[in-house]
Amino acid sequence: MSSAPLTPEQLSSFSPMDFLTPAYRQQLHAGLKYLQHPAGTQLLTKGERVLAQYYLLEGKVALDTGPTRQTIEGGSPQAHMPLNPGQSNPHSIKALTDVRLFAVEHQLLERLLGWSQDAAYQVSSLGGGMVEEHDEDDWLARLLNTPLFGRLPPSHLHALLARFEYLPVRAGEAVVTYGEPGEHFYVIKQGRARISLPQAYREQPTQVLERGDFFGEEALVSGAVRSASVTMLEDGELARLHRDLFVELVRPSLIPRISGTELEQLSHQGSRKYLLLDVRLAVEYRLGHLPDSFNLPVANLRTHADSLDRGTCYVVTPDGGIRSELAVHLLNQLGFDAYLLSDSTPQAA
Structure with a gap:
């Protein structure tokens, strides 16, 4: 059985991926999960709610549709449709042979379809310019292609653009300073900036922010003071969102x-x-x-990130309160797949 992954072009032959724009299809392609199961495996149970949508690549499965049984074989036209179109399975599905499938998260697919169908990049900014999908250097396009803002619902984008303030800045200007309260979230619309860490972290490489990069959100997520200083390296322009609007529009999407x-x-x-x-x-x-559960204090997340497996989904327990929320945000910012466990009661070990 083949183990070769799909190409983005091959992915476009599956429904509804053919409705995605190339940029969003590429983003979805990066998040595909491949699965293999032996003959006889019960793949899905009727009425069960699942987080992913499954597609058959190789092998043969049987769908229990009540009085009749339908079979689907990998490579057939039926196999280019989802086995479970919706979050509640309409049929029970069993593997008749060894099978290979791929899975797509429902929520991710729905978000990307929403962006594509809503012509997300065809939105007027306050300056009157149009956001073009094909403009790879556009600050908003880069912002929305980050893992964090890819979660933002389409309706929030319009509100976000309407609420942004645009602020001209000069080279050498300190935008935020270590230790001060966090009042705004920033996106670099034009220019470059440097992040300066406190003395204890000086051994870490200096980070330079460019168009579409954002900063200032950690203090707004955690409620703590600024953890670093940001200084402009050249003249530019920033898009700025006040703390209250950030909490209303953005923060829920940063902590899935x-x-x-x-x-x-x-x-x-x-x-x-x-x-x-x-x-x-x-x-x-x-x-x-x-x-x-495994213990890794939030203060150690950045320094221990290299030891974490990027193929693992990290579910942060809620016991740490605001620290747990910050940890989810930091992990997602570092490129991991992380969630906050929303309904759990701590138990003694």
Whole structure:
């Protein structure tokens, strides 16, 4: 059985991926999960709610449609449609032979379809310019292609653009300063800036921000003071959003949540590897924590990121409160797949 991944061009032959713009199809392609199961495996159960939409690549499956049984074979026209079109399975599906499938997260697919069908880049900014999808250097296009803002609902984009303030800045100007309260979220619309870390982190490489990069959100997520300073390297322009508007429009998208029920589905299906992460201090963790959770304090996330598996879904326990929310944001910012467990009661280990 082949293990070769699909190309973005091959992905476009599956429905509804053919409705995606090339940029969003590429983004979806990067998030595909491939699965293999032996003959006889119960792949889906009728009425079960699942987080992903599944497509058959190779092999043969049977759909229990009541009085009759329908079969689908990989490569057939029917196989280019989802096996479970919707979050509640309409049929039970069993593998008749060894099968290979790929899975797409429902929410991700819905967001990308929303962007494509809503002509998300055909939106007027306050300056009257149109945001063009093919303009790779456009600040807003780059912003929305980040993992964090790819989660933003299309309706929020319009509100976001309408609420942005545009601020001219000069080379050498300090936009935010380490230790001060966070009042705004910033996106670089034009120019470049440098992040300066406090003395304790000076061994880390200096980070330069360019058009479409954003900063200032960590203080707004955590409620803490600024953790670094940002200084303009050249003249430019910033898009700025006040704290209250950031909390209303953006913050919910930066901290995706997963319920205990959805987590159980992941575990039973075995389709995704996940790890429960407790980001409190070690002394707090020892006093009581969820079974099977792993302790990594939020302050150590950046320095230990290289030791984390990028193929794992990280589910952060809610015990740390605002620290747990910040950890989810930081992990997603670092390119990991992370969620906040939304309904869990801590138990003693």
